[in-house]
Each structure stands twice: as structure tokens, then as C-alpha cells.
Amino acid sequence: MTATADRKVRSNREAGARAGGPVDSIDAAGLGRARAAGLVAPALVLVLAFLVVPAAWTVYLGVTDYRLTGIQAANPEFVGLDNFTAALADPDFRNSLWLTLLFVLGSAIVGQTVAGFALAWTLRTVPKLVRSVVETLVLLAWILPSSIVAFLWVAYLSGDGGTLNAMLQTSGTEWLLEHPMASIIVFNTWRGTAFSMLLFSAALGAVPPSQLESARLAGAGAFAQLRDVVLPHIRGHVLTNTLLISLWTFNDFSPYLLTAGGPNHASETLPVFIYNKALYGGQLGYGSAISFIMLLINLVIALFYVRLLRERR
Amino acid sequence: MASIRIDGLTKVYPGDVTAIDGLDVTVEDGSFFALLGPSGCGKTTLLRTIAGLEEASGGSISIGDRDVTRLAPGDRNVAMVFQDYALFPHMTVTDNIAYPLRIKKVGRSERAAKAAETGEGLGLSALMARRPGELSGGQQQRVALARAMACQPDVFLLDEPLSNLDARLRLEARTFLKRLQKDLGVTTVFVTHDQSEALAMADQIAVMEAGRIRQLGTPSEIFRRPANTFVANFIGSTPMNMLPGKLVGGVLQVGALEGVDAVAAGWAGREAPDGEVTVAFRPEYARVDGKGPLVFEGTVETTESLGASVLVTARTDDGQRVQVVVPEGEEPEVGAVVGVAPASGRVLVYDAEGELLSPSSSVP
């Protein structure tokens, strides 16, 4: 961000920090800068070692022909941008990029946002018991370990006695094999809607009731209230929500637990693609190049998000 | 018990923001001293610098005979009551009051006894086992005071002591604080932006603006003879009447009263140069009966009840607004023509820089 934006954030925060006082105090705790830096250091060292170094390493690995085994494992050679050009030419990679886009659009931007908002909106008015039952279920789907929920869905969608087929009278349909992308999109909507629901509930709670009431007094129906009063208020939340869940969905590894990318790459989203190529297939250099592309996409989404946060403060 | 001496104190924040600008002041031993001013004038910074929470950029602070300028807050033997009281929410009232003693490594039973004694003095005995969250604002304030008293400091520092109380409690707390300060006899400095609070409680008031003291004096000095237009505007619950005028050869000319000789009478003390001036008097120090050397004729626009008195606003023919406070029941009708006459000896004249010109009390 620009320096001016930075300064604006700081002065705003200081103005709020101590009403009446002119400037935020420099050292409220009486720690002294050296001691304060000493307290931050251990955390920073770990972050540096296990986040910054790996991120930087993708660049190095990405421009070599490093492999897990064989000659190149002992003596990797510099190959320049070969890995990147190879990736762009690789139909499997382009397929994976396309599937990832579908996955993010379908399960995050459409599925989780719509379901999350619908839940937040309807749960405001239902009896407390119904509300807490629904919320608990949606939240459990979110916080249960991924390998458990993955198996629950493997069982649920199984062609060999799965519950879904039993209910739909479609015995024998192997959903994960016949409709792998649709399956993981529905699965991820089920898994991740809780976040949008919580965020929209908080946002709707902050819409001033007086504005809704004056809209109702003016004769606005439910739809008009939504459009004219609610949406303008929660526009920022919608954007935050979209960015965050896109980021998480983009980086989600759980499709691997359901389909492992199969059948025949049909559900191989980018994280799964990297795993299969680099750690399963041993092409570390090539996998790193893809990782680097992924980091770049993350960076773009994160920059949008950070800008949004700063504007809001 | 100790006096506080501040010499040439300067506080500059990073980014060249000067909060305190070469300030000198002495707070007498045992006095109740108010730092008064609008927000951002540096009064809170001054208090925090005395406490040691801010480091002075220049100058010195002495408490008693000790130069404390470079001492840590804990070594200055001062106690501070914060605006939000800063009672530790996880400790009971007893533990809160005893906290300074815990730092001084006083034994547990002695601490509890001392806390009970201090609490009793402030009427807190029934509340000693509660936590701050279960207390009213007034009770919290008394706990904060008890905690400050428990460490028997040389100096009390109070940051906006009444601002967290509701209006009714505030009046009670004023009386209570003033009596407590007199009983304890501890030198006390408090910060406030509310001039009525300062006038009511303090022995001495320092009115501050932009990191400097604009006037230092007793409440009555400051109320009767503000040293400059800033103080004149800031002090008083009804705004001071301020009218443009001119001095020509020692003769004061104000609006429609051009060339009235009588005004020149009683001009004593320092020589008054010719030029633009501001003529000021308090609405409380004027009448509507039109008697006196200086009379402003005007038409009554509004009357507002202040309870036992009424604020009358009149407008003179040349458009100046003049306000006067009259006893209830004696206010003129709206539309009536009245002669507003400041009481003799209550008219203040400020020069073009806004400094008080009339050092004698007999103008006109």
C-alpha cells in the first residue's frame, strides 16, 4: 500500500486510542524497545523459517530440474523458466487451473455465499431451538477433521449402498466417479458455509433496526428492504467474505481426500495437482513452479483483501 | 507531602508535534491544582509527564527536593487516578486497593488490613469482596481513590476525575473530592476540560492552550479578570460579551457610544496605546436598567431560563449581540428596548493581540 494510506491508518488508530490525549504513547508497557523486540523475535524467527524461507525457496526450486530421486536429486541443474513454460504447455496443468476456477466459483462464490446469506437471513426470525440446531450442524461440518468428513461423504455418495442413492432411488450411481467435480463442489459448500453464515449474521446484526423499520413504514416488501437497506450496509462484508473464502477454497486440499484428483485428472484442483506431480510423482522442480504460480494468485487475492481492510478502518 | 516544581518543561512527540512548550509552573505543597483547557492543549500530557508515563524532551520536574525528571514512574512516589479508573477487572476491591502494597512487598495480612482501613474511610466496607464490574461509577471512583491513597504518595494526579460519572453524581463527587483533598492535605493535580469543575474544586487553576499556560491564578482571579481573550472565552458558563471597540487618545469608543468621554475615566496603570480593542464583560456582571457610564441600547431577542435566573439576549442597533443575566421574574419582554449596562469596574479591555489592557479594577 502507499505511504499515505499507511499514515492514515496510523493516525486514525491513534485518534481512537486515547480520547483527549494528543498522541498514542510510544511505550505504554514500559518495556523499552530492546526488550519489546526480544519478545517479538522468537515468533518472527519461526515465521521466517517456515513461511518466508519456503516461499522464497519455491522460486529457487522452480527454476531447477530438481527431482526427488535420480541424478537430478543430487545435482539439480538450472533450467530457467523451462518449468513455467512447460506448465503453461501442459494440458494437465491447464485442465487443473480450469477445474480450480470451477471449484472456487461453484463452491465458494456461489455455494457458500448464497447458502451462508440465506441461512443468516432466515435464522434471524426462527425459534431459538431451530436456530441453534441448524447452526450447530453447519458449524460441525466446518470444524470436524477433514479426513472424517471426507469419509462421511465417501460413504454418503457411495454407489455401493450409500445413503444418497438409497434416498434418490438411484442405486449404483458412483457419484464421485461419474460426477467428481459436482461432488466436490457440493461437498465444499456443505463443509465451508459456516464461515459465510457467521459473517453475514454479524453483518445483519449491525444493520440498524430503525432503518429497516422506516423502510417497512414506507411500505417496502422483504425484497425491497434487502435491496435498499441491507445490501448497502453489508456490501463490505460481502466483499471480505468473497475474498477470504475464495482464498481458502483455492488452497483447499480436501478434494484429495475424496477423489485424489481422479478419475483420470477429472477433479484435480491445483493443490492436488501439485501434490500428485511433486510429492507423489517426484518432480519437485516442476511442482515448485506451479506452487509459485499459486503463491502469486494468493498474493493478488490477499492484496485486495488487505486494501479492503485498510479502507474499512 | 511535597510541592511540584516544573522548569522549562518541553514534550515533543515524534513527528515534531509539540505537546508542551517550555512550561514553568510551581504547585504549592498541599494545594488542589487544576490543569484546565480544551482537548489537545497538552494538559493530559503534562499530567502524564509528571507521573513519568511520558518522558520529558527538555526541562525538569522536581517533587519536593527531588529531581524526578529521569525517574521511572514507580520511583516518583506519585499516585495517579486514571480517567477510566483502570481498576483491574480480575481483582476484588480489596486486591485492587492493596495492589500498590503488593508491589512494595508488604505481607498479605498487613495488605488486607490496610486496604480495609482505607476502604472504610471511603465508605467501601460493604463492597470489599466485589469486583470492579459489579460496582457503580461512583463506587469505582472511590476504589480508585482508595488505591491511590493506599500507597501514601507525595502527590495525587487525577486525570479527568469526574468525566465518567453522570451529571448528578458529578456534583456530589466534586464536593466529596474537595473535602477529601483538604482532609488528606496531599498536593493534588487534576486535569479537566470543564471550567465549572476547575472553578468549583481547585485552589489554583492553570488555563492551558497549545502546550502553554495562558493564565495561572485562583478561581476568582480567573473568573473575574481573564488575562486574555482565550481565557475570557473559555471560562464561564454563559459566554462573555465581546464587543469591538477603539481606543483614541485614552478614550474608549464602542459601537453606538462613539466618543463617550466618561469611559476614559479611571484609566490607570499602564499606558494604553491607541488602536483596535475588544471590550468584554460577563453577562452576570450587567444589568438591564440602563444606568452607568457605559450603556448598550438594544432590542430583546430571546430570553432563556437558567433556573433561578434568566439569560437575556439583546441586539444593538449596529447589530452587536449583548447578553445579560437577570434574576428570575425581572426579565424584560421580547421586543422591548433595554439599556444593558455592565457593572462598574467589571469591564475588561483587551488589545488587538487579545491581552488584557486594564490592569486597574476601575474601568470605567
Add this chain to the structure above:
Amino acid sequence: MRTRSVVGRLALVAFLAAVLAFWALPMLWLVTAPFDSQPGLDVSWPDWTLANFQKLSENPYAFSSLQNSVYLAVGTMLGVTALAALAAYSLSRVRIPGRNGILYGLLLLSSIVTGTAAMVPIFQLMFQLNLIDDRSGVILVLTGGLLPAAIFILKDFMDATPKSYEESARVFGASPTQVLRHVVLPIVRPGLATIAVWALVNVWSDFLTAYILLRDPAKIPAGVVMYTFYSEGGQANLPLISAFSLVYALPVVALYLFVNRRYGFRFHGGIKS
């Protein structure tokens, strides 16, 4: 007006029924199958036997994997909470040179360098450090990954705590350590609890990090064992899987109920918890 409200109510009920079915149906198996003497993949009324748990206790990897999960989760939780608390405290209270840069960098890092995007270099790094197949290595990686968000949440928490508490203690002569022990830590305890629970749940549920960094079946945690139970060839051992799923899920459910009752499920800066 009347018919419209009746239609509206019916639509609401239908919507809620659909929502309940969508979220509950896949989850039901977790409650029924473990107590069925012959669990299938479908949901059916169980005959309430504990035989499956008997089988579970005989499996050599089930118990050890849960132990490993506890080890990883507790280790990471302690590391994250302690380091994040110290860092957040000084970042919140002291204007260290470059503070804004550090915070900005942490915010970006926590969203960009995810476990999935960085799995290749992390594997490579741990390989070079000789930490493959070492549980401490997993703890280090997970701690590094969770720290930025933890620092952020805790810093928000500390920023919301008035500085006058510490200043008050300082005027009474408390040393920085005493300020921290007597005042700051007790006051921010709810924030620390939040971070601790959040770290526990995250690590307990982790699959990928342990999956790529651990090989030895005696060292792998429950998340990975669960996957090997159903992904390895042959007929899935449903009695074992169902009982294991339930045991593995219970701590998360218990923590959820605890947090929900104690604090309500509040919102913490958009982080899974």
C-alpha cells in the same frame, strides 16, 4: 395478506427442512454406524453394540495415532499461544521500529503462504533439516503456519484492552514482568483461550502437513491414520473406521460445545476456530 404470510411460512419451513437434510444426512452415519454390529455405508438404525470399539482397541495404530495427535496439538498449541502472546503484547504496546511493516507482512504471509501452496518447499526444507519423520518438525511447521494469524487476533485483543491498566500498575512501581504477570495476562486470558482452542482444533484436524512429513506408521496422527484406513486397497474395515471416526471427532465436538456455552460462538477476524 393472510394467504401470503401462510405461503411465506410454508416456504420457510420447506427451506429449513432442506437445510437440515442437507447438513444432517451425511453426518448421521457418524452417530449410527459406530454402534451397529454390521455397519454398512448407509445410515440405518443401529443395534447399539459397543463391539466396534472393542475392535478399535485391538488395532495397533488407532490408539498410538490419537496419542500422536494429542502430542502434536498440545505442542503446537503451547508454542503458538506463548509466542503469539509475547509478540502481540509488544507489538500492541511498544512502537518498535518497522512495526507497521511487520504487521503488514504477517497479514500478507498468513494468507499467501498456505500449507498447500508451500508443501513442496516445506517438504524440501524439512528434508534438508533432517526433520522428515520427526514429530517436532511437524510441530515447528504448524506453529510457524499458525503464528501470523494468532499474532493478529491477539494483537486486536490487546489493542482493545485499555493501556491505563498497565500504566496504573507502572505508577505504583510494578516492573515490566510484574505488569505482565499481574495485569496483562489475567486480563487477556479469554483471548489466550481463544487462540489455544483455535490452535488445538486446527492441528487436531490437520491432514496435509503430517501426511507429507511423517512416514513411520507409529508416528502418524489420527487424521492421516483415518485416511489410510479407508484409502488403502481391499474392503474398507467399516467397524474400525466408524468407531475410530467417532472417537477422533469427539474432542472437537466437546471443544465446540464448551466454547459455545462459555463464550458463544463469536467471530474472530475470519479465522476458522
